[in-house]
Amino acid sequence: MASLRDIQNRINSTTKTKQITKAMEMVSASKMSKAEMNARAFVPYSEKIKEVVAQIASSSVDAEHPMLKTRDIKKTGYLVITSDRGLAGAYNSSVLRKLHQTVTERHQSENEYTVIAIGRMGYEFCRKRNMPVAKSILGLADQPSFADIKELASETVQMFTDEEIDELVIIYNHYISAISQEVTTNKLLPITDFGTEGTAPGSQYEYEPNQEQILEVLLPQYAESLIYGALLDGKASEHAARMTAMRSATDNAEELIDDLTLSFNRARQAAITQEITEIIGGVAALE
Amino acid sequence: MKTLTVSVVTPDGPVLEDKYEMVSCKAENGELGILPGHIPLVAPLTISAVRLKRGNDVDRLAINGGFLEVRPDKITILAQSAEKPAEIDVERARKAKERAESRLQTKQDHIDFHRAELALKRAMNRLDVSN
Numbered sequence: 001m002a003s004l005r006d007i008q009n010r011i012n013s014t015t016k017t018k019q020i021t022k023a024m025e026m027v028s029a030s031k032m033s034k035a036e037m038n039a040r041a042f043v044p045y046s047e048k049i050k051e052v053v054a055q056i057a058s059s060s061v062d063a064e065h066p067m068l069k070t071r072d073i074k075k076t077g078y079l080v081i082t083s084d085r086g087l088a089g090a091y092n093s094s095v096l097r098k099l100h101q102t103v104t105e106r107h108q109s110e111n112e113y114t115v116i117a118i119g120r121m122g123y124e125f126c127r128k129r130n131m132p133v134a135k136s137i138l139g140l141a142d143q144p145s146f147a148d149i150k151e152l153a154s155e156t157v158q159m160f161t162d163e164e165i166d167e168l169v170i171i172y173n174h175y176i177s178a179i180s181q182e183v184t185t186n187k188l189l190p191i192t193d194f195g196t197e198g199t200a201p202g203s204q205y206e207y208e209p210n211q212e213q214i215l216e217v218l219l220p221q222y223a224e225s226l227i228y229g230a231l232l233d234g235k236a237s238e239h240a241a242r243m244t245a246m247r248s249a250t251d252n253a254e255e256l257i258d259d260l261t262l263s264f265n266r267a268r269q270a271a272i273t274q275e276i277t278e279i280i281g282g283v284a285a286l287e
Numbered sequence: 288m289k290t291l292t293v294s295v296v297t298p299d300g301p302v303l304e305d306k307y308e309m310v311s312c313k314a315e316n317g318e319l320g321i322l323p324g325h326i327p328l329v330a331p332l333t334i335s336a337v338r339l340k341r342g343n344d345v346d347r348l349a350i351n352g353g354f355l356e357v358r359p360d361k362i363t364i365l366a367q368s369a370e371k372p373a374e375i376d377v378e379r380a381r382k383a384k385e386r387a388e389s390r391l392q393t394k395q396d397h398i399d400f401h402r403a404e405l406a407l408k409r410a411m412n413r414l415d416v417s418n
Contacts, residue, residue: 041300048296049365052329052356146298146367205356208330209316217315217331217354221367228298 004271007264011257018253024087025246031142032178032239038143039175039232046229053191053222056211065212066161067219070190075112077134077165078103079156079188079227080126081172081234082119084139089245091173091181091238092121098183099171103131114165116156118149118231134159144235146228153224160189161220168223172230173237179244181237188226191219289323293339295348295364302369303348309340310362312355321357328357334408336416337364347372349416351409375417384410 057068080099082092099115099122107113110132117123117136126133137152159165168189173181207214290306311320313335321328331354339346353366387407391400 038299042298044301045296045298045365048356048363052354052365056329150367204327206326206328208314208319208328213315214329214331214354217352221353221365225298 002263002267004264004267007260007267011260011264014253014256014260018250018257021246021249021253025243025250028239028243028246032236032243034143035232035236035239036175039229039236042229042232046225049218049222049225053218055205056207056215056218057191065215065219067157067189067191067223068215070192071163071166073166075114075165076106077114077116077156077159077168079116079168079170079230080118080122081170081231082117082122082125083238083242084120086121087245088238088242089248091241091245092119092125094183095171095173096122096125098185099125100129102169102171102185116152118152118234140231142235142239144231149228149231150224153227154220156227157189157220157223160223170227170230172234173241175233175236175240178240181241186230189223191223288342290341291321291323291325291359292361293364294361295337295350295366295369297366297369299368303371305339307339307341307346310337311340312337312350312364314355319355321362324359325357327359328355330355330357332364332366334405334412336412337369347416349375349413351412370413370416372417375413377414377417380410380413380417384414 078099080095082095086092103113110130114132114134115122115126117126117133118140120138123133123136123138125131135152135155137149140148156168160168167187170186170188172184172186174184175181288308290308291310292304293307293310294304295302309320309322311318313319313333314330315333319330332350332352334351337348337350339348349368349370349372350364350366351368353364353369356363356365383406387403387410390403391407
């Protein structure tokens with residue numbers, strides 16, 4: 001049986017750990033609500049741009065754009081959104097597992113795909129496994145603004161227009177609620193799915209100068225906005241995942257402290273009983 | 288006077304939503320002035336100032352990229368960034384302008400040149416709107 005002091009030390013250290021995880025949980029909770037607000041602020045923009053793109057793309061059969069056309073797939077780009085730091089439960093590992101699975105299923109050699117990594121965890125994962133990383137962005141803020149990601153997004157879209165990659169798949173954690181996130185794989189480019197259900201047929205637009213040139217401007221912006229949307233979604237999930245992980249760590253610490261306190265009290269009681277027995281034994285020997 | 292609702296939306300959230308009498312902005316192939324009752328229109332915008340007129344007041348916004356969607360009673364401007372004069376960091380814009388200018392003078396490869404040019408335009412637009 002461990003000595004009283006050993007148990008006391010363990011109780012103390014677990015209490016300290018608990019304080020830290022508790023604090024981290026609260027920090028993540030506040031970051032999460034902010035990230036959720038950011039994601040919500042982005043919705044009007046994404047919906048509007050989607051509506052206009054769908055409107056143009058559905059109204060004109062003759063308007064063609066490379067970003068709308070499906071090519072033969074020689075090389076696939078994977079945009080992977082992970083966090084920079086760990087201690088976020090299964091947040092990173094589930095995304096990276098998905099990436100690894102998809103890559104091993106679909107590709108034979110490393111020439112057939114490339115990874116665009118957002119977040120240190122994804123970047124290092126690929127580095128360790130010798131997976132090709134075309135671009136990466138590390139150390140992104142907790143509440144990223146569009147300007148932070150703009151460059152990477154437009155370069156990625158550029159890779160597609162330059163036919164460096166023939167499709168772009170994005171893998172990230174979709175935020176469902178504070179306790180549940182889901183790994184989502186989305187084919188971003190070529191743009192095929194507009195979700196045309198919401199478009200009113202009545203509003204026909206004039207185009208200035210013409211549809212093709214508008215698509216030229218609009219589609220890259222649309223794709224960039226999708227990437228940014230996924231990032232905001234991912235950030236909200238990251239904070240949510242971290243919050244949940246830290247909460248369960250706190251709960252576990254509490255449980256451990258309870259157990260340790262119990263055995264501490266038992267050991268203390270045993271020591272007292274032993275002492276009494278010894279005294280009584282001594283007294284009996286004297287008589 | 289008839290008015291139309293103008294809403295300016297960026298990826299970082301809505302910037303402005305209000306009623307105005309006239310909107311004038313710079314599209315890729317020239318200035319556009321829009322009054323209430325305009326036919327539905329979509330046009331890409333350049334890095335420029337958008338002027339929103341109501342009575343004798345004119346509000347200005349520094350717009351970076353994006354496009355304009357017009358409906359008879361509503362205008363939506365979707366831009367990558369949009370700033371009111373009060374929100375513009377003049378010092379930062381001035382520094383960005385200097386940086387871009389020095390980069391343009393050194394003349395490296397083609398892509399850098401293009402990017403510096405855009406940065407310069409953005410900075411000049413911001414400075415222009417702020418004063």
